[in-house]
Amino acid sequence: MPNRTRADIECWLTDMDGVLVHEEQPLPGAKELLEQWRDDGTEYLVLTNNSIFTPRDLAARLKASGLSVPEERLWTSALATADFLHDQMPGGSAYVIGEAGLITALHEIGFTMRETDPDFVVVGETRSYSFEAITKAIRLIAGGARFISTNPDATGPSANGILPATGAINALITKATGRVPYIVGKPNPMMFRSALNKIGAHSETTGMIGDRMDTDIIAGMEAGLHTVLVMTGISDPSLVETYPFRPDEMLQGVFELVDPAPAESELDEPRADV
Numbered sequence: 001m002p003n004r005t006r007a008d009i010e011c012w013l014t015d016m017d018g019v020l021v022h023e024e025q026p027l028p029g030a031k032e033l034l035e036q037w038r039d040d041g042t043e044y045l046v047l048t049n050n051s052i053f054t055p056r057d058l059a060a061r062l063k064a065s066g067l068s069v070p071e072e073r074l075w076t077s078a079l080a081t082a083d084f085l086h087d088q089m090p091g092g093s094a095y096v097i098g099e100a101g102l103i104t105a106l107h108e109i110g111f112t113m114r115e116t117d118p119d120f121v122v123v124g125e126t127r128s129y130s131f132e133a134i135t136k137a138i139r140l141i142a143g144g145a146r147f148i149s150t151n152p153d154a155t156g157p158s159a160n161g162i163l164p165a166t167g168a169i170n171a172l173i174t175k176a177t178g179r180v181p182y183i184v185g186k187p188n189p190m191m192f193r194s195a196l197n198k199i200g201a202h203s204e205t206t207g208m209i210g211d212r213m214d215t216d217i218i219a220g221m222e223a224g225l226h227t228v229l230v231m232t233g234i235s236d237p238s239l240v241e242t243y244p245f246r247p248d249e250m251l252q253g254v255f256e257l258v259d260p261a262p263a264e265s266e267l268d269e270p271r272a273d274v
Contacts, residue, residue: 004204006249006257009226011043011201013075013192016058018211018233019254020046026066027232029255034067036258043199044073047192049151049185049215051078051124051166052099075195077150077185078102078124082109083194084184085148089119094148095140097133097169098124102150117143123173123181124150125166134169138176147173151185186215189223196223209254211235217247230254 014020020030037044046069048058055071062069078098082105085092091110095118096103102124103113121137141147154167170181185191196206203224210216211233220227229235229247232254240250251257 009207010205014209016048032258045075049077051102051150053101078105080191080194081184092119094120094122096122121145122148141177147179147181149181149183187219192223
């Protein structure tokens with residue numbers, strides 16, 4: 001759509017961490033924006049590359065932070081991966097390195113979990129990577145199982161510093177097998193397309209709000225969405241300058257997307273008779 005502006009946007013996809021919350025605290029405007037979308041009947045989904053938690057878990061986490069997001073409004077890399085695998089091979093089987101969010105998503109689309117001769121090896125986020133499980137994954141992939149991963153993030157945060165994450169395990173398995181995984185989560189625009197399908201939205205009238213140029217913005221751009229970068233996560237204007245592409249909008253935070261409340265004089269103004 002040429003010269004598309006925010007006024008053309010009817011539906012929204014938004015990242016979670018760094019956009020709506022930061023370290024379990026709601027960011028300015030997040031509560032008001034979610035309420036505005038609810039009251040206006042705006043279709044939206046909250047996206048995350050985290051595959052550990054189910055939507056129910058994430059809805060509870062957001063509620064504890066003071067944000068009301070129904071579980072059906074959450075779209076994780078685990079759900080996107082399950083959606084992709086269901087399209088590839090309905091009723092297939094997988095050996096999974098991951099937690100409840102990924103395993104539940106695969107069960108719900110009819111996949112079975114197995115340790116011998118699976119159709120796919122699926123690697124997601126987990127709190128503890130087992131050397132035995134990684135060894136099994138390597139042997140199964142070497143034996144012909146297809147290698148899928150939920151996301152490419154090499155590290156994750158913890159109270160004591162960074163931790164190796166899914167991308168680091170992907171690299172280990174690739175080094176041992178020579179096989180590169182197909183990664184469904186951001187920055188693969190596949191995750192956005194599956195999210196659009198879930199809410200019946202069209203790329204030309206959907207916006208994406210994120211805090212990362214290398215995942216949210218590039219994937220949103222490649223999926224044909226109106227992209228909004230906020231400065232409440234890891235990005236700042238100097239970092240944006242290092243990329244060869246730009247978001248459609250750069251905002252200080254989601255509070256800039258909240259419609260201003262009507263002035264008191266407007267509320268009290270008597271209606272003209274017609």
